[in-house]
Amino acid sequence: MKKPSKINSDSQISSLVANAICVTMSLKNLLEEELTLLQKYFDEMRSTGTTNHLPEDAMFYSMTSALYGTQNLTMGELSKTISAPMSSTTRMMNWLVDNGYAQRLSDPDDRRIVRVALTDEGRKLHEYIEIHVIKRVRETMQLLTDKEQSAIIQVFDKLARVFNLNETK
Numbered sequence: 001m002k003k004p005s006k007i008n009s010d011s012q013i014s015s016l017v018a019n020a021i022c023v024t025m026s027l028k029n030l031l032e033e034e035l036t037l038l039q040k041y042f043d044e045m046r047s048t049g050t051t052n053h054l055p056e057d058a059m060f061y062s063m064t065s066a067l068y069g070t071q072n073l074t075m076g077e078l079s080k081t082i083s084a085p086m087s088s089t090t091r092m093m094n095w096l097v098d099n100g101y102a103q104r105l106s107d108p109d110d111r112r113i114v115r116v117a118l119t120d121e122g123r124k125l126h127e128y129i130e131i132h133v134i135k136r137v138r139e140t141m142q143l144l145t146d147k148e149q150s151a152i153i154q155v156f157d158k159l160a161r162v163f164n165l166n167e168t169k
Contacts, residue, residue, distance in 0.1 A: 028058045030140070034132045035060065059084060059092050061133070064101070064118065064126040072105055072117035083163075101125055 062082040067073065073081065079089040093116055096102035101122030107113035118126065141149050 027137075030136055031058050031061050031133060034129065034136060059088060060096075061129065063089070063092055063096065064122065064129070067102065067116065067118045068123060068126045068130075070117075072115040074107075074113055074115055078116060096122065 059082065062084070063078065066078055066081045075086065075089060075093065078093070079086045082089065093102060096118075097104060097116075100119055102116055102118050105115045105117055107115055141152075144152065
């Protein structure tokens with residue numbers, strides 16, 4: 001079995017960081033393109049004559065993903081889960097609540113704690129967006145070999161674990 005090569009120079013590290021930023025921005029742009037395309041669909045769905053525009057931000061997808069996978073979270077838990085500042089998380093949550101995609105709930109054990117959860121409409125919206133995001137990522141990943149696909153998934157999983165470990169220190 002061949003040992004993986006190690007990073008030996010500052011220029012390799014600089015290149016790695018530049019490529020990681022490029023990939024991250026490309027994925028963010030891909031998501032924003034999907035949200036823009038879906039805006040037309042949701043504008044047409046509104047029969048009341050009012051349009052609730054989707055935010056053009058990857059945070060929208062991160063928040064609905066985090067909330068979709070759980071029953072409910074506190075704002076602090078949500079902010080930590082998506083690695084975003086509380087102020088940004090609160091602004092996006094206000095938008096989600098104002099447009100009927102999320103709701104604030106009181107904690108049954110402690111009335112001082114406010115939890116947030118997706119509404120049925122929010123869950124449907126996330127499911128619809130998820131279908132399109134998966135389709136676009138699948139199309140992109142098909143440009144890679146099976147071995148490259150497996151490697152990129154393993155690397156991103158490992159990086160996510162590393163960064164999550166470092167956040168708790």
